[in-house]
Amino acid sequence: IVARSSPALHVLTHLQRLGFQVPRDVALIARDDDHFLEHTSPEVARYRYDPKLHARRLFRLLMERANGLPCARKVYGMARLIEGETLGMRRF
Numbered sequence: 001i002v003a004r005s006s007p008a009l010h011v012l013t014h015l016q017r018l019g020f021q022v023p024r025d026v027a028l029i030a031r032d033d034d035h036f037l038e039h040t041s042p043e044v045a046r047y048r049y050d051p052k053l054h055a056r057r058l059f060r061l062l063m064e065r066a067n068g069l070p071c072a073r074k075v076y077g078m079a080r081l082i083e084g085e086t087l088g089m090r091r092f
Contacts, residue, residue, distance in 0.1 A: 023088030
């Protein structure tokens with residue numbers, strides 16, 4: 001697991017230079033998404049966060065608070081997994 005998208009590209013190319021085959025020998029996933037990851041070969045698996053969904057949830061909580069309702073819940077930003085080709089998962 002690599003935190004940022006640019007280092008994920010570096011890790012992918014470095015592993016390939018060392019002779020590792022991704023995903024046969026090593027699985028790779030980036031915590032963050034970037035458009036250029038769609039064009040890597042193999043395509044890097046990554047998480048895509050939806051800022052519009054988070055903004056809607058946050059706005060709803062702010063409006064509840066503005067209307068005098070207590071903040072009784074938390075807002076979690078769940079990212080969606082973009083499987084790519086670097087996980088080595090086989091589907092049957």
